[in-house]
Amino acid sequence: MAFKGAIVVDNEKCKGCGVCVANCPTGTLALAKHVNSRGYNYAYMAEPDKCIGCTNCATVCPDDVITVYKVKI
Amino acid sequence: MDVKDIIKPENMVYGKTKLLTDNILHYCPGCSHGVVHKLIAEVIDEMGIQDKTIGISPVGCAVFAYNYIDIDWEEAAHGRAPALATATKRLNPDKYVFTYQGDGDLASIGTAEIMHACNRGENIVVIFINNAIYGMTGGQMAPTTLLGMKTATTPYGRRADLNGYPLKITELIAQLEGTCYVTRQSVETAPAVRKAKKAIRKAFENSMMKKGTSFVEIVSTCNSGWKIPPVKANKWMEENMFPFYPLGDMKDR
Amino acid sequence: MGDKVLMKGNEALAYGAIDCGADGYFGYPITPQSEVMETLMKEMPWETTGMVVLQAESETASINMVYGGACTGKKCMTSTSSPGISLMCEGLSYLAGAELPCVVVDVVRGGPGLGTIQPGQGDYFQMVKGGGHGDYHTVVLSPASVQDMYDFVGLGFKLAFKYLTPCIILGDGVIGQMMEKVQLRDKTPRWTEEEIKKISPWACTGKKGRKRNVITSLALDPSVMEETNLRLQARYRKMEKEDVMFENYKTEDADYLFVAYGCMSRIGETAVDMAREKGIKVGLLRPITLFPFPTAEIDRLVPQLKSIMSIELSSGQMVEDVRLAVNGRVPVGFYGRMGGSVPSPEEILNALMNFIK
Numbered sequence: 291m292a293f294k295g296a297i298v299v300d301n302e303k304c305k306g307c308g309v310c311v312a313n314c315p316t317g318t319l320a321l322a323k324h325v326n327s328r329g330y331n332y333a334y335m336a337e338p339d340k341c342i343g344c345t346n347c348a349t350v351c352p353d354d355v356i357t358v359y360k361v362k363i
Numbered sequence: 364m365d366v367k368d369i370i371k372p373e374n375m376v377y378g379k380t381k382l383l384t385d386n387i388l389h390y391c392p393g394c395s396h397g398v399v400h401k402l403i404a405e406v407i408d409e410m411g412i413q414d415k416t417i418g419i420s421p422v423g424c425a426v427f428a429y430n431y432i433d434i435d436w437e438e439a440a441h442g443r444a445p446a447l448a449t450a451t452k453r454l455n456p457d458k459y460v461f462t463y464q465g466d467g468d469l470a471s472i473g474t475a476e477i478m479h480a481c482n483r484g485e486n487i488v489v490i491f492i493n494n495a496i497y498g499m500t501g502g503q504m505a506p507t508t509l510l511g512m513k514t515a516t517t518p519y520g521r522r523a524d525l526n527g528y529p530l531k532i533t534e535l536i537a538q539l540e541g542t543c544y545v546t547r548q549s550v551e552t553a554p555a556v557r558k559a560k561k562a563i564r565k566a567f568e569n570s571m572m573k574k575g576t577s578f579v580e581i582v583s584t585c586n587s588g589w590k591i592p593p594v595k596a597n598k599w600m601e602e603n604m605f606p607f608y609p610l611g612d613m614k615d616r
Numbered sequence: 617m618g619d620k621v622l623m624k625g626n627e628a629l630a631y632g633a634i635d636c637g638a639d640g641y642f643g644y645p646i647t648p649q650s651e652v653m654e655t656l657m658k659e660m661p662w663e664t665t666g667m668v669v670l671q672a673e674s675e676t677a678s679i680n681m682v683y684g685g686a687c688t689g690k691k692c693m694t695s696t697s698s699p700g701i702s703l704m705c706e707g708l709s710y711l712a713g714a715e716l717p718c719v720v721v722d723v724v725r726g727g728p729g730l731g732t733i734q735p736g737q738g739d740y741f742q743m744v745k746g747g748g749h750g751d752y753h754t755v756v757l758s759p760a761s762v763q764d765m766y767d768f769v770g771l772g773f774k775l776a777f778k779y780l781t782p783c784i785i786l787g788d789g790v791i792g793q794m795m796e797k798v799q800l801r802d803k804t805p806r807w808t809e810e811e812i813k814k815i816s817p818w819a820c821t822g823k824k825g826r827k828r829n830v831i832t833s834l835a836l837d838p839s840v841m842e843e844t845n846l847r848l849q850a851r852y853r854k855m856e857k858e859d860v861m862f863e864n865y866k867t868e869d870a871d872y873l874f875v876a877y878g879c880m881s882r883i884g885e886t887a888v889d890m891a892r893e894k895g896i897k898v899g900l901l902r903p904i905t906l907f908p909f910p911t912a913e914i915d916r917l918v919p920q921l922k923s924i925m926s927i928e929l930s931s932g933q934m935v936e937d938v939r940l941a942v943n944g945r946v947p948v949g950f951y952g953r954m955g956g957s958v959p960s961p962e963e964i965l966n967a968l969m970n971f972i973k
Contacts, residue, residue: 295376296369307393307586307593313553330392338366345377346553352397353388358377359369414824417688420832429830435820437687438832439680440710446677447684451820453668454640454690458822476680479673 294363295343297335300355304332310347310356316340319347382408386430393593395583396425396492398550402560403461403490404432406567416459417451419444421468424498428463442473445480448487452570459570461488466507467497470532477536484541484575488566491533491578494585495604502588506530509607514588529607533580537613543574545614549582549605551597562612574616582608618800625759625792628766629695629721629785630655633667636770637804638719639690640668642681644700647733648789649723652695665806675700679707679720686716687831689812689819691773695721697789698739699730701747708782709748713833713844715818717776719769720754721785723792726929726956734956735789737878740933743784744906751845753852755783755859756906758877762796770804775859777815779851786906788929790879790958852908861904862913866892870899872972873917873924875938877903879958880927886961887927891968898968906934914941923972925949927964929957947971 297319304326310333311319320336333356335341343360382404390396407416413434420428422441429436439447444462452460469477469491480487496514497503503516507529511520521529537545544566548559559581566577582604584596591599623631629652633641643653653671661667668685672678678694685692696704701722711718722743726736746752755775759765765787772783813821820829835841865885867873872891876884881902891898901917903910914924923946926935935950942948951967953959959967 294364294369296366298370303387305392309393309551309593309597312594312597335366343369343376344553348377349553349556350398350550352390352392352394352401354379354383354397354401356377357375357379359371359374360376361364361369361374363364414822417820417822419684426834429828429832433823433828435823435828436830436832437684437820438714438830438834439683440706443676443680443683443707446672446680447687449670449672449677450640450642450668450681450684450692451688453670454685454692455688455821475673476677479677 292363293342293360295341295358295360296338297341297347297359298357299333301326301332303353303355304330305353306330306332307352309350309352313346313350315344315346316342380405380408382413382433384431384433388431389427390424391587393584393586393596395494395550395581398556399490399492399581400428400431402556402563406560406564407432407434410564410567412459415457417455419447419451419460419462421462421464423465423468425463425465425492426499442468442471443476444468445473445476445489449480449483449485452485452487459488459567461490461567463490464492465498466493466495466505470506470530478539481536481576481578482539482541486570486573487576488570489576489578490563491580492583493580493608494583494588496585496588498585498588502585506532509603531608533578533613536578542576542578542614543616544569544577546612547580547582547608547610549600549610551584551600582610617802620797620799622795622797623762624651624795625762625765625787626651626723627655628762628798629769630659631800632766632769633693634659634661634665635801635803636773637665637691637806638667638693638769638773639806640685640692641694642670642672642678642692643694644672644675644678644696646697646700648725648792649695649697649721652721667806675703676706679704682718682720683707683711683716686711686718687820689816689821691807693719693721693769695723697723697725698727698736701739701742705742705748708754709750709752710833711782712752712754712848713750714831715780716782716831717773717780718782719772719776719785720782721787723787723789725789726954732956733789735879735929735958736954736956737788737880737929738933738954739786740906740928740930743786752848753907754781755779755855757783757785758904758906759785759787759791760878760881760902761791762794763798765791766798779855781851786878788878856908859905860908860910860912862910863902863904865900865902867899867901867917869897870920871897871922872968873921874898874900874927875903875914875924875934876900876927877906877934880929883959883961884927884964887964887968890961890965909937911941914938918942918945921946923947923949925951925968925971928952930954
C-alpha cells in the first residue's frame with residue numbers, strides 16, 4: 291500500500307532550524323529563500339510529490355509548526 | 364494527486380496538541396526544549412490528565428515553560444523544584460506532579476534537592492534536560508559540560524584539573540533505592556522522539572503506582588551556547604555527548 | 617474549649633499546628649526548636665487530621681516544600697532557628713514575591729554564625745525588614761508565652777491568607793524551651809478541596825474550567841514587576857492600618873517606657889514592678905506584631921513620657937524602629953545583652969536608672 295502526504299507549515303512561527311529537513315526521509319523539505327516577518331527562512335515542501343506523510347518532520351519540530359496530512363493511494 | 368486534496372481535516376495525521384498554547388516558544392531555533400515540551404503536552408493530553416497535572420518549572424531557559432503547556436504551574440527557585448514537587452505531591456496525592464529541570468538547575472545548585480527527593484522515592488516525574496551548558500545565562504560551564512568543551516567560563520575547554528569532571532548525575536540517581544524508573548533519551552531524530560515520548564508516558568503512569576520516582580534525562584542540544592547551528596549540533600551531540608552519556612534505560616522496576 | 621495542658625513552647629507550636637487545621641509541616645532539626653518536629657512525629661497527625669509531616673534534607677528544602685505546598689492553597693509551615701532562617705531567606709523572598717501564604721517559625725538563638733544555642737533576638741533586622749533579597753516584608757508575630765506559641769500558629773495562617781504573605785513567628789530560645797500551661801482550643805478541621813478552591817482561586821488545584829494558574833515571582837517586564845511591588849506595598853500599608861497588635865503594661869500613668877518583645881517583655885514587666893515599688897512610674901509596651909510595628913501607639917504615648925528605653929537580646933535592633941516612631945521628641949535609650957546572655961530585671965532597672973539620671 292502506498293501513501294501520499296502533505297504538510298502545512300506555520301510560516302510565521304517557523305524558526306528555520308532545518309531539523310525537519312534533515313529528518314525528512316524523502317527529500318521533500320527545504321528551507322525557503324524568503325524569510326518570515328521574524329527573519330527566519332521557514333521550511334516548506336520543495337518537492338511536494340515526494341511527501342509520504344511519515345510525520346517525521348512534525349515529530350522532530352521543536353516549535354510544533356508542522357501539520358501533516360496523509361492519504362492512501 | 365494534488366496537495367490541496369490531501370490537506371483536509373479528515374486526512375490529518377499529526378498536528379499541534381491543544382495542550383500547547385499558541386504562544387511562540389522563546390527558545391532558540393532547533394532547541395530541544397521545544398520538542399520535550401511538546402512530548403509532555405501530548406502525554407498529558409493523551410492520558411486525559413490536564414486537570415490533574417501540576418508542573419514545576421526551574422530557573423534556566425525553561426523558566427517560562429508555564430507559558431506553553433496549558434496546565435497549572437509552580438515556578439521554583441533555582442534547583443528547588445524537587446522540594447516543591449515533594450510537598451505538592453504529598454499534599455495532593457491524586458495529582459500528577461512533575462519537575463522540568465536543566466542540568467545547571469538539577470545537577471549543580473539543586474543537587475541536594477534532587478538526590479533526596481529521589482532517595483525518598485517521591486511519586487513524582489523528573490524531566491531532566493542535559494545540554495551540558497548554562498543556556499539562559501549565556502553559555503557558561505555546567506556540571507555536565509564535557510572535558511575539552513568550550514564555554515563562556517571555560518574558554519579554552521573544560522580541564523579536569525581546573526574544573527573537575529562532568530557529572531553523570533543520572534547514573535547516581537539510578538543507584539538510589541527510591542527511584543523506580545531511570546532512563547536517558549534524546550530527541551534529535553523522529554525515532555528518538557518517539558522513544559522519548561514512550562519514556563515520558565511511562566514516567567507519568569508510574570507516578571500513580573506508588574513505585575517511587577521516575578527520572579527521564581533528555582540529552583539535548585544548546586545551539587546558541589555551543590555556537591553550532593541546529594542540525595550540526597544534533598550531529599555533534601551524537602558524536603560527543605552520546606559516548607559519555609549513553610542512551611537507554613538504567614533502571615525499570 | 618479543650619483541656620489545659622502543661623507543655624513546652626516548641627511543643628505548643630506543634631499542637632497549635634494540628635489544632636488549627638494545618639495541612640503540612642516541613643522541617644529540619646536545629647536547637648533550640650527540634651521539639652516541634654519531634655512532637656509532630658510522635659503525634660502522627662497524618663493518621664488523624666491528615667496533616668503531612670516531613671523531615672527535609674535541609675532548611676533550604678524545608679522552605680521550598682512549604683512553597684510547593686502553599687502553591688496548592690494548603691496551610692503549610694516550617695520552624696527553625698537562626699542559622700536555619702538564613703538558609704530559608706531565599707525561599708522567603710520567593711514566597712513573598714509569589715504572594716504565597718505560609719507560617720515560618722524562628723526560635724531565635726544567639727549569633728552571628730553558628731553562634732550559641734542560648735536565646736537571642738538578633739534576627740530582628742533579618743525578619744522584620746524582610747530577610748531575603750528584594751523589597752518585601754512579612755507579617756512578624758512575637759510570642760511572649762507558651763500560650764502565644766500555641767495560638768499564633770492559627771493566627772499566623774489567618775494573617776498569611778488575609779495578606780497572601782508568609783507570616784513569621786519570631787520566638788526565642790526562652791519561649792521555645794520554657795513550660796507553661798496552655799489552654800487548648802477547639803480543633804479547626806483542615807480545609808476541603810472545595811473550600812481551598814473558593815478561598816484561594818489562584819492555587820494550583822488542577823486546571824479545569826478556568827485559565828491555568830501559574831505561581832511565579834518572575835516578571836521580566838519592569839512595568840509588571842513594579843505592579844507586583846506596588847501591590848505588595850499596598851498590602852503592607854493595609855496591615856499597618858488593620859492588624860497592628862501590642863500590649864500595654866502599666867502605661868496609663870507612665871513617665872518612662874520600656875519597649876520589649878518576646879521573653880524580654882516578661883523580664884521587663886518585672887522591672888516595671890520593681891521600679892514602681894521605688895516610686896518610679898514606668899510602663900512597658902510589648903509589640904505583638906513587629907511588622908506591622910506599633911508606631912502609632914508609641915506616637916500616642918510619647919507626649920506623656922520623659923524617655924523611652926528599648927530592651928532586647930541584641931546589640932540594638934528594634935530600637936531603630938522605636939527611634940523612628942519617637943522621631944526625636946524624647947530621649948530613646950537602649951539596653952541589651954548578646955550571644956545568648958539574658959539580663960535580670962535588676963540589671964534592666966539599673967540600666968534605666970543610669971539612663972534617666
